Amino acid sequence: MNIIETLRIxxxxxxxxxxxxxxxVLGILIGVAAVIILVAVGNGTTQSVTANLExxxxxTLTVRHGTFGQPGAExxxxxxxxTVADAKALMDTDVAPDVKxxxxxxTSQSTCSFEGTxxxxxxxxxxxxxxxxxxxxxxxxSYFGNEDVVSARRNIVIGQTxxxxxxxxxxxxxxxxxxxxxPFTVVGVLESKGSSGFNDADDTAIAPLTTVQNHLTxxxxxxxxxxxxxxxxxxxAAQSEVYSILDDRHSxxxxxxxxxxxxxxxxxxSAVEETTSLLTILLGAVAAISLLVGGIGITNIMLVxxxxxxxxxxxxxxxxxxxxxxxxxxxxxxxxxxxxxxxxGVLFALIVTRFDVMGITPIVMPASVVAxxxxxxAIGLFFGSYPxxxxxSLRPIEALxxx
Amino acid sequence: xxxxxxxxxxxxxxxxxxxxxxxxxxxxxTVNRGDYLAIMGASGSGKSxxxxxxxxxxxxxxxxxxxxxxxxxxxxESGLSIVRNRKIGFIFQSFNLIPRTSAxxxxxxxxxxxGVGRRERMTRATAALGAVGLADRTHHEPNELxxxxxxxxxxxxxxxxxxxxxxxxxxxxxxxxxSTSDVLDLLDQMHEQGxxxxxxxxxxxxAARADRIITLIDGLISSDRRTMR
Numbered sequence: 001m002n003i004i005e006t007l008r009i010x011x012x013x014x015x016x017x018x019x020x021x022x023x024x025v026l027g028i029l030i031g032v033a034a035v036i037i038l039v040a041v042g043n044g045t046t047q048s049v050t051a052n053l054e055x056x057x058x059x060t061l062t063v064r065h066g067t068f069g070q071p072g073a074e075x076x077x078x079x080x081x082x083t084v085a086d087a088k089a090l091m092d093t094d095v096a097p098d099v100k101x102x103x104x105x106x107t108s109q110s111t112c113s114f115e116g117t118x119x120x121x122x123x124x125x126x127x128x129x130x131x132x133x134x135x136x137x138x139x140x141x142s143y144f145g146n147e148d149v150v151s152a153r154r155n156i157v158i159g160q161t162x163x164x165x166x167x168x169x170x171x172x173x174x175x176x177x178x179x180x181x182x183p184f185t186v187v188g189v190l191e192s193k194g195s196s197g198f199n200d201a202d203d204t205a206i207a208p209l210t211t212v213q214n215h216l217t218x219x220x221x222x223x224x225x226x227x228x229x230x231x232x233x234x235x236x237a238a239q240s241e242v243y244s245i246l247d248d249r250h251s252x253x254x255x256x257x258x259x260x261x262x263x264x265x266x267x268x269x270s271a272v273e274e275t276t277s278l279l280t281i282l283l284g285a286v287a288a289i290s291l292l293v294g295g296i297g298i299t300n301i302m303l304v305x306x307x308x309x310x311x312x313x314x315x316x317x318x319x320x321x322x323x324x325x326x327x328x329x330x331x332x333x334x335x336x337x338x339x340x341x342x343x344x345g346v347l348f349a350l351i352v353t354r355f356d357v358m359g360i361t362p363i364v365m366p367a368s369v370v371a372x373x374x375x376x377x378a379i380g381l382f383f384g385s386y387p388x389x390x391x392x393s394l395r396p397i398e399a400l401x402x403x
Numbered sequence: 404x405x406x407x408x409x410x411x412x413x414x415x416x417x418x419x420x421x422x423x424x425x426x427x428x429x430x431x432x433t434v435n436r437g438d439y440l441a442i443m444g445a446s447g448s449g450k451s452x453x454x455x456x457x458x459x460x461x462x463x464x465x466x467x468x469x470x471x472x473x474x475x476x477x478x479x480e481s482g483l484s485i486v487r488n489r490k491i492g493f494i495f496q497s498f499n500l501i502p503r504t505s506a507x508x509x510x511x512x513x514x515x516x517x518g519v520g521r522r523e524r525m526t527r528a529t530a531a532l533g534a535v536g537l538a539d540r541t542h543h544e545p546n547e548l549x550x551x552x553x554x555x556x557x558x559x560x561x562x563x564x565x566x567x568x569x570x571x572x573x574x575x576x577x578x579x580x581x582s583t584s585d586v587l588d589l590l591d592q593m594h595e596q597g598x599x600x601x602x603x604x605x606x607x608x609x610a611a612r613a614d615r616i617i618t619l620i621d622g623l624i625s626s627d628r629r630t631m632r
Binding site for chain 1: 455458460487495501508515
């Protein structure tokens with residue numbers, strides 16, 4: 001009895017019961033495919049969220065005005081405004097050597113219109129350094145410059161969603177749009193960043209700070225200051241420099257009761273990555289359970305097969321089949337079923353993951369393919385060995401009497 | 404010359420205590436090479452138990468059994484499977500062919516378990532099917548064959564491995580009279596070629612084909628006679 005003969009006998013057993021074999025294969029197929037697809041979707045989610053966050057700039061700190069429910073916030077009665085002078089102070093290279101730029105930011109929800117078409121968007125008033133800090137590149141046209149800020153020119157750079165909504169196929173550069181009654185000249189269009197869930201990063205417009213203050217928001221406190229650090233390694237240093245400068249300027253003695261808050265993009269990124277990788281693990285665990293269920297299905301089918309074929313086992317033993325030969329036959333049947341199921345599952349998963357699932361592009365992890373396939377084969381051996389062993393241990397006389 | 408079968412004081416007890424049943428109470432039997440022996444007896448007389456012990460399918464409770472000079476009592480499971488494969492060819496009342504498997508594949512199975520190469524298996528299995536007159540049915544599955552044809556396939560399977568002993572358990576019990584005489588003619592033929600045959604039956608007409616008949620009553624041999632053939 002060599003391996004090829006054992007294989008042939010096992011295959012004959014599978015072929016003799018096509019429907020049952022097919023259903024068993026289906027169980028394993030679903031399990032393997034679920035592991036690969038769900039892990040790929042989780043992985044794709046992680047990568048798309050990370051890419052979205054990175055597109056907003058990674059070396060940045062956002063200084064936000066207000067307390068946002070920090071403990072001790074209710075103790076404060078007086079809020080000092082976040083001002084342009086604060087932003088300028090952050091750019092003092094002696095006190096803050098790790099800060100590359102600081103851009104004051106005001107935002108205004110505005111309704112913009114072009115030739116009768118209207119669209120609601122958020123206009124950011126800031127300095128030209130904001131473009132680099134927030135990783136916003138212009139794809140057609142140009143940025144506005146410092147002289148536009150100084151002279152409060154009504155130039156505006158708009159995002160792709162605004163272009164699509166207002167202009168359609170018309171080239172927007174040089175055209176005039178009216179936002180909350182103020183006419184702006186479109187000087188540039190931003191490169192698309194894509195959307196992350198609810199947040200459309202392309203539904204935006206950027207104009208000189210002074211222009212937005214003059215015409216839209218008035219001279220209230222800044223909403224935030226976008227601080228760019230000299231490098232990604234200097235984030236923590238930059239953060240503490242910003243704290244010391246602003247604490248000083250805002251006369252804050254109690255550091256638990258500041259009137260501003262710093263959001264660190266790097267911290268946010270690692271928090272998000274942690275969350276999404278947890279999601280991947282969770283999806284993988286759910287899928288692994290379905291693979292286990294598929295394995296139990298193999299045990300079940302093989303047990304039924306052994307019971308149903310007890311007489312056949314008796315005949316084989318009567319004409320001289322050794323224990324090893326019977327064991328081999330049933331192990332081969334179980335393993336071949338799970339190998340076919342595993343291979344079909346991998347194939348199915350690779351086809352499915354070529355398509356986007358709910359706006360997420362699945363990214364197949366080679367490790368998950370290898371693991372899922374390997375586990376399915378191991379499951380065949382493991383879950384098949386109990387029924388196979390039972391078959392092999394049957395006493396020929398009892399097996400022959402079985403009806 | 405070593406006898407093919409040598410049984411000394413074979414007993415078989417099923418169950419224990421209150422439910423104890425003594426199926427065999429001490430059988431002494433010697434079957435020589437070339438013998439054609441029929442075992443007769445009413446149901447419950449222990450003839451099937453004796454058959455299972457002779458066929459190495461079951462162990463005796465006590466006593467000594469030698470098959471073709473091999474001490475069967477001392478063999479383990481794997482030793483027994485080798486003995487069944489090389490020394491014994493079984494023919495059952497209910498044919499016991501493997502379902503959904505062609506006649507040829509059924510016949511070559513003993514050779515497969517013995518480790519004979521594919522080409523030789525094919526040649527010998529085809530020859531064995533030819534010898535039982537089924538050369539044109541090699542690729543038919545059991546459910547496509549009549550009872551008589553199935554039993555002839557079983558005879559071919561028993562013969563293909565050239566065993567020392569052909570063991571037939573009521574081989575004609577499920578057959579019509581035409582098929583019965585076909586199968587019995589085949590056994591006669593094998594006997595003339597010098598094979599040792601042990602057959603269990605409860606029909607006198609079938610037993611009459613053998614040249615020695617023993618009768619079991621309550622687990623003991625009550626008569627052992629030669630027929631006038």
